[in-house]
Amino acid sequence: MLIKFRKASDAHESEVTPKELFLNRRSFMAAAAAAGGTALLPAFPNDARAVFTNLKKDPKFQTLEKPTTLDGITSHNNFYEFGTGKTDPKKNAHTLKPRPWSVEISGHAAKTGVFDLDDILKPHQLEERIYRLRCVEAWSMVIPWVGFPLGDLIKRFEPTSKAKYVAFETLVDTEQMPKQKLPILDWPYVEGLRMDEAMHPLAILAVGIYGDDMPNQNGAPIRLVVPWKYGYKSIKSVVRINFVEKQPPTTWNIQAPGEYGFYSNVNPNRDHPRWSQARERRITGEGGFKALIAPKIETKMFNGYDDVASLYTGMDLIRNH
Ligand SMILES: Nc1nc2c(c(=O)[nH]1)N[C@H]1C(S)=C(S)[C@@H](COP(=O)(O)O)O[C@H]1N2
Numbered sequence: 139m140l141i142k143f144r145k146a147s148d149a150h151e152s153e154v155t156p157k158e159l160f161l162n163r164r165s166f167m168a169a170a171a172a173a174g175g176t177a178l179l180p181a182f183p184n185d186a187r188a189v190f191t192n193l194k195k196d197p198k199f200q201t202l203e204k205p206t207t208l209d210g211i212t213s214h215n216n217f218y219e220f221g222t223g224k225t226d227p228k229k230n231a232h233t234l235k236p237r238p239w240s241v242e243i244s245g246h247a248a249k250t251g252v253f254d255l256d257d258i259l260k261p262h263q264l265e266e267r268i269y270r271l272r273c274v275e276a277w278s279m280v281i282p283w284v285g286f287p288l289g290d291l292i293k294r295f296e297p298t299s300k301a302k303y304v305a306f307e308t309l310v311d312t313e314q315m316p317k318q319k320l321p322i323l324d325w326p327y328v329e330g331l332r333m334d335e336a337m338h339p340l341a342i343l344a345v346g347i348y349g350d351d352m353p354n355q356n357g358a359p360i361r362l363v364v365p366w367k368y369g370y371k372s373i374k375s376v377v378r379i380n381f382v383e384k385q386p387p388t389t390w391n392i393q394a395p396g397e398y399g400f401y402s403n404v405n406p407n408r409d410h411p412r413w414s415q416a417r418e419r420r421i422t423g424e425g426g427f428k429a430l431i432a433p434k435i436e437t438k439m440f441n442g443y444d445d446v447a448s449l450y451t452g453m454d455l456i457r458n459h
């Protein structure tokens with residue numbers, strides 16, 4: 139059961155770091171669960187949505203575009219562990235238990251092991267970053283993520299010179315993710331980045347949306363967000379980060395290598411074999427289900443995140459799709 143509550147906006151808050159608040163909330167929730175689940179919750183005002191406070195908000199990582207509503211972000215998802223339909227994750231993801239959660243760090247690094255997620259999060263300053271997410275299916279959203287740079291985590295575990303790629307894995311647990319009983323994909327869902335892509339300051343690990351915990355259907359409790367790549371690179375509910383020497387297998391590339399490449403940078407000039415990638419429909423979440431009738435807008439190279447272009451100098455991005 140996921141106990142949701144709103145935090146009080148009392149005077150202490152300005153002195154408490156987001157991380158401390160986060161951990162306090164966790165121990166409170168654990169205590170509540172131990173007490174039988176129905177805790178006597180203090181009266182929290184509804185207007186204070188933020189679970190994470192004092193989030194760093196670097197203007198560089200905000201956008202003038204209007205964020206998709208929370209309802210939009212949580213009602214139209216791709217998360218095949220909970221079904222292949224866009225509304226399945228919202229219906230089915232309640233079986234996912236985001237705590238306690240372990241993440242294994244393995245491979246070519248000085249520090250490896252299995253860690254509790256809350257211990258992994260402790261040293262990181264959480265930020266709000268409003269990023270466009272562009273799905274290969276030609277819809278897009280604008281999402282206010284709570285997260286921290288993936289590169290900061292990578293540095294802490296000190297990858298060696300043999301670590302040329304970073305591979306990620308999603309949880310496999312047929313109780314929490316019942317659709318894994320079906321051979322929809324080759325479980326676990328796996329993804330990977332080249333080391334310089336993973337170290338790019340735009341790549342983040344996200345733990346929340348709209349200042350609150352990550353909704354299950356969006357990849358609780360921790361997921362990758364790589365805003366210049368198609369949505370499927372942004373793997374959800376990560377349980378393993380593996381430093382490897384060779385380019386790792388990736389789920390959609392295994393399923394259909396002609397359709398989904400390893401690099402998968404958003405590229406309006408390289409059509410998917412079955413449809414154009416030149417334009418996209420923005421899901422605003424407003425006015426009911428407008429996703430399918432929203433006017434198309436032009437898709438930008440790298441989803442508009444031009445900063446990353448230098449990562450691909452000299453690479454043929456039509457061939458390396
Ligand atoms: N484990 C896992 N991660 C996944 C997927 C999935 O099916 N399983 N779908 C991907 C796809 S195709 C997209 S577009 C994004 C969608 O993220 P969102 O539902 O939070 O918008 O998650 C990606 N990460």
Ligand SMILES: [Mo]
Nearest residue numbers: 273274369370
């Ligand atoms: Mo996607």
